[in-house]
Amino acid sequence: MIPSLDAIEAVLLDVGGVMVVPDPRLLGRVVSAHGGTTDLSVVLRAHHRGMAAGDSDGAFDWDAYHGRLLRECGVPEEQTAACLGDMQVMIAERPDLWSHVLPGVREGLAACAELLELGIVSNSNGTVEQLLRDEAICQVGPGPGVVVTCVVDSEVVGVAKPDPRVFGPAVAALRVRADNVAYVGDTRAFDLAGARAAGLTGIHVDPLELCPQRADHHHVHDLGEVAPLLARRAMASTEP
Template sequence: MRCRAVFLDGGGVIVLPHGDLVRAALSGMGITIDASLVPRAHYWAVRQIDRVLADSAPIVYLRTFCRALGVPPRRIEDAIRALSHLADRSRSGEILWSQATPQAVETIKALRSAGIAVVVVTNSDGHAAENLRDAGVCQTTPGPGATVTDIVDSGRVGSEKPDTGIFTIALERAGVEPEAVVHVGDMVSTDVIGATAAGIIPVHLDPARRCRDRDHRHIRALGSIWRHVVPWDRFPRGPAAR
């Protein structure tokens, strides 16, 4: 069956915490970090959560993320408060998850040009669509970023990954069957497990190759998704080379 749609996780796949915003927020608390370490800290944090199948709630993520940034243990709670404030756009006036990942916008545009539907499937707070639009990453109508088919936000649909409900909604909106879809995510515990349960092929975005699981596919950069999309018949359902 031809690949008709690519589902993309939000955080970690098409956007990352903006390094300059993170640095500024922590600097306001007297905590100094290297903004260039933010991408690495994110992927390290989600992998640590995956390894113990821990709760991926925002507070758990932020604690692990701060440790990965090298925040001193005695300042972790201060850092969490600063980043929690930053993450609330209504209070900070900023969009924390606003740094497009490498190749994100270009890859989405190329997929759409190839006739493949692109749906963002994200665990968020109900504001994913407006934040992605205002960050210039993607939107569902013509705008500054790439145009996607739809954005399915757990905060709006009442189901979050790894529950299959959010994937079912995405399939219905895209008008495709699960066998014709791949889902790209950066977490095993939410993306890989959830997509698999929904009958969708999962592709794990793992830039640092920290995941050693051989029961699902991996890519190091979003631009490499093509090997799992075209030509579809060359890649049977199951693990593939990184």
């Protein structure tokens, strides 16, 4: 059964997969050297299909992600091993790989902020707060983006999703009970599992509707659909 959103008072959001994805131009350079496409729309779709292939209720399978990504990008099977090697080199050399801002993110986040208090919880490498500010997405306090209460970076706090402890600092900053907080993420393995273990209600960003558990939790196609989902909750709670 899909959990109710009636008691939600605040929203925490992931960054990777919700606001930004791997830069398709960088991915395209690698796959095109091995017979794949440079079409940005195809590469983005390949990323989403790769994430679905690697996702599960257990551990995330990065090998499955990369394998599906390369196939969807048109890399021939005989080139897969070499392409994977080059992909790993690029990932190591480009800590800013996850920096392509998805369409409508700023508007979607602003719409959420009109309804509820917001915060960020991201598995990252210590750079997510600066990335969000540089891209004018959000920041704590005044700035170019939407104001949020907190930005929790797993590298900074020393624990990462799906470990539920990563949500502790954010929930404390929001000053609400964990069961009154929703978490918006793009994976079951990292985001929904961690949120559920921490007592939060998960909202799954599933652009291509590939999640097999449609009746288990809330789904949206993108960040732009989160505010309308929460607004419906708010309207329902005020009906006589």
